[in-house]
Every structure is written in structure tokens, then in C-alpha cells.
Amino acid sequence: MTAAETYADSLRQVVVDDVTVALRLLVDRRDGLGHARTDLLNRIHKLLLELLPGGAKKFLSAPQARALLNTIRPRDLVGRTRRRLASELITELVQVDKKIKAADKELTELVETTGSSLQDLNGIGPSGAARLIGDVADISRFATRGHFASWNGTAPLDASSGDQQRHRLSRAGNRRINRALHIMAVVQLRHDTEGRTYYRRKLAAGKTSMEAMRALKRRLSDVVYKQMVKDAKKAGTGPGGHVGATLQSSAADRIPMIDTSEQSLPGPAEPQPRTPLLATS
Template identity: 30%
Template sequence: MDDQHITDLVVGGVDTHKDLHVAAIVDGQDRFLASESFPTTRQGYRRMLSWMRSFGVLQRVGVEATGTYGAGLLRHLQQAGIEVLEVTGPDRHDRRKRGKSDDFDAEAAAHAAFAGKRTVTPKTRDGMIEALRVLKACRKTALQARRIALQMIGNTIVSAPDALRDILRKMTRMKLIRTLAAWRPDMTGYREMEMAYRIALKSLARRYLELHDEIADLDAMIKPIVDDLAPDLVAQNSIGYGSAAQLLITAGDNPGRLKSEASFAALCGVSPVPASSGKTDRHRLNRGGDRAANSALHIIAICRLRCDARTQHYVARRVADGMSKLEAIRCVKRYIAREVFALIRNRYREINEAQIAA
């Protein structure tokens, strides 16, 4: 490639925010050219792309936070055929030396995209996986709210007047919830203590039931998406729809960005980390990666440890060899990650082949 062609190439970087994105451009020799701010609207994305292309042939763009503030920009750039790299974070040494500003962060993102450092291939966020992620995130908050409502019911009953507490304290959970939801307290008597307790308990019980129904509706939406994307995954031992959904979300709509099952294991935080010293040769647990995916693999591993004879024999053998039980479970999670990655990769290969044939 001649020098003239190199100078025609430019690389962009974007520091993303809620209402305003700051973009920067470096040339083919990684020299800073300019920076500019653009609103986070479709018109703003078009102006940003035109501005970047005005400096030369746009080779790639490094974008921060493609899963949150930068999601809309990511989709716009990908639809325009621009290669996008997610910049994981500014260089700490450079930040200590230069300070912090949005222009500096955008320039740092451009330099990182140019060098290919501190960058990863972002998820595409434009297919069924993104739909699955949004639904599962909504379900998670509904579960948390339902749990809080149940805790508040229990705490309220503990401090309720004796007449109410004696009636309610021995009921099973769902009988208690339905009994409270069916109450018809006098809403005009809220100044009286006992009536206020009745009103509060009825409100909490109705909230619990509404959230219960909402979670059931979300489950009914998540299940067919998982069945469409990876039916072989939920057919495996101890892999439920919740765990399968989380592992699909972690892999993303474009699992080709994961080069091997080892990279998927590292992404899930189950790859072994060397912790050897002197004559000691060992590996420790990986506390990095996607902790939600790690939790899904842990749930699968614990379920298999309870009901799968092969897993039980494997863990017993590793413990007999000197491993702790936690280390043995880490090894099980690593093998499950290998199994899951192969299933996801094969399924996406089938989907892509079907799309090409169509």
C-alpha cells in the first residue's frame, strides 16, 4: 500500500452519551485531525458519518458502550457497511497524563480503533437475540419487584395488629396472597391503623399477582425464541430456558465474533487462570467475564452434579486427585461451556445456510 493511499484512510472514534456523541478522526498514520459533537438522533448519526467521510476513506470506527448509549449509532453504522469495533475503555496511563474530557475520550477511541487495542467485535444487536435480551431484562426486574413485594408482605404482617397477624401467619404463600388480594377494606378508613394495614396488604398482594402474571407472559414469549434459536440447547441435560436464554444472549446475534470455544469460555468467566508459584502448579477460578453467563453455567453444573451420574463420578475423581470441590465444579463449567458453544455454533451455521439457500 503506497503512502498516498495510506493518507486517504481515516479511522473514527466516538465517546457516547445519552443526548450527545463526541466523534474524533485520525488519519492513516494515527495523527489526530479533528473532533465534533453530534446529537443522538438519526439525523445526528447521518451528519456524523458524513463528517467522518469528509476527511477520507473511512476504514473503521471505534465506539464506546455499544450495548447502551452507543446502540443506536452501532446499528446505523453497521447498516451503512462500516466496520465497528467496541472500545472497552480509555488507556489509564494516557488519562492520568492528559486528563479527561469528551474530546480526549473520543480521540482515545479513534487511536484504539486504529491500533486494534482495547477493542472487541461488538454484538450486532439487530436480531432475535436482542429481542430475547430485552425481554429477559424485563423479566429480571419483574422478578426482583415480585420478591420485594413478598418481603414487604411478610414484614407488614409481622408488625400488624394481633387480630390480623393471627389470621394470616399460618397461611401458605399463594393462599395468603389470594386472600389479601380478595379483601375489600374501607378505603375511607385509612386513618385507622388496622384499616391502613388491610389497605397496604391488599395493595402489595395485588402487586405481587400482577407481577406474577407479567413474568408468566414474558416466559411465554422467551420460550419460543429460544426454541427457534437453539432447540438442541434446551434438549440437553439440566439446561432450562432461563440458562439457555442467557447463554444465547452472551454469544450474541453474531457468534462468529467468538473465534473458538476457548474464547467463549473466557467470555463466560470459566476459563482456567494460571496461579502457579514455585513448585505449586495450579489454576484458580476466573472472576472475570460475563457473570450472568457464569451464573447460568453454574446452575447447569449444580443440577448435573445432583442428577447426572457421569458428572458425579467426574467431580469425585477430581476431588480424589487433590482438587477442591469448587475447583472441580469450575472444570465442569468449562466442559459445559465447550458443549454449549458447539451447539450454538452449529445452530447458527444451519440458520445461515438456510438463509443463503432461500
């Protein structure tokens, strides 16, 4: 056997898993709907500001926006045009909300088929779980939680100067997973969780709000990694912790590397009981 053949045999086979591909497709669609909803809300808000003397709050549901619009009866051409456009946008918002509800239902059902317990973590809903499962696919690609943090961009980068020891937020890594972890952190900060306690402890230690958020996201990366490894071991069907996963690497990404600046923070926090989340787009 030649050296090239030996090397080829040692490589991990890339296997495309139908579940992870489907999850990536569905969560991309869900993200697109969320962006469309935000755009509609911004346009409705702008028109209402021009129609109402006192303006309107920025985050409105479709029924709230419709109720406000029903109180307006402009007589001039510009006012009537603005009202008609606002009405059309509210109708579009209703349709987008229906699509979002259906997308969330489909994501929830597909995530449940994987046997993942990611949604047990405070701050991870069906979209976050789907993004993690879809993009990570095979958690065994990451030898340590540090490798995982390096890949998702939450590992701090050394920015020390002289005697001053500092780290800054990494802008590298998988930005989709980084965003899921950011949403998880924001949700935890809204509620009485260990995440919020940890964040406040960092502030009390002299960290800026951005530094404390970076540290929290890094910690939550460890929590997610631990949960996905636990799911994989429990399922016994593959390192991704879901039916159909294999011991071979998925095609999501190449196996990441880690350098000395990507250190793990001490001990990940334990999973938190789920808290009812505020409605989000």
C-alpha cells in the first residue's frame, strides 16, 4: 500500500446526512422570514410616525398596527396614500407571521425527531436548535470545547499589551452559530439565570459590558458543546446525537484547528430550566 493510499484510508469519510441538510434549509428559510418581518415592521413604523401625531411604538403586532391605523382618517392625498400603503404592509405582515408560525412548527417537529435536548437549555428555541444541529452535524469533529469555541468564534483573542492582559471578541468562525449563541445570551440576560449572574459577576470584576458579553457567550458555547456530546452518547446513533448521524464527518465544515489564544473558560455552567421566552421575529 502506498503512502497516499494509507493517508486516504486515514481520512474521515464525509457523509451528507439528510436530517442536517433539511434542518439547514428550513432554518435558513426561517431566518429569511424573520428578516422580512423586521423590514415590514420598520416600514410600517415609519408610515405610522408620519400619520400619527404622537407616533407609534416600534415593535407592533399586526393587530396592534391595524388598530392604530383604524383611528386615522386622513383627508389629503399624501395622508391617504400613506394609510393605504401601511394597510397593505400590515396585510403582508399577517401573511409573514403565518409563514413564521408554520416554519417554527416544522422546525420543532424535525428537531424532535433527532432526539436533541438542546431546547432544554435556556435561550435555545427550535430555530437555535436547528441551526446548531444543522451546522455542527457531527460534534465529534471537535476534540474539545475549545475547538468548538474556536470554530464558532466565541474563543477570545489575545489583545494584551505589556503588563495589561486583555482579550477581544473574535470576528472569525461560523457567524450563524455565533448568532445563535448571542441570542441565547440575550435571552438569559432577560431572566434570572446563571448566565445573568455570571454576566453581572464579570461586570463587578471590572469588565466592560462588551467584555462581559463575550465571556458569557464563551461560557454558553461550553454549555452547548457539553449538551451535544451528552446527546450523542445517550442516543448511541452517532456523534451528532440524532438518528442518521454517523461516525464519519458531515459535510457541514472541515475539522477546525485551535491555537493557544483560544482557551476555555473554567467549568461550563449547568443547563438552566427553560423560561417562557418573549415573542421574537
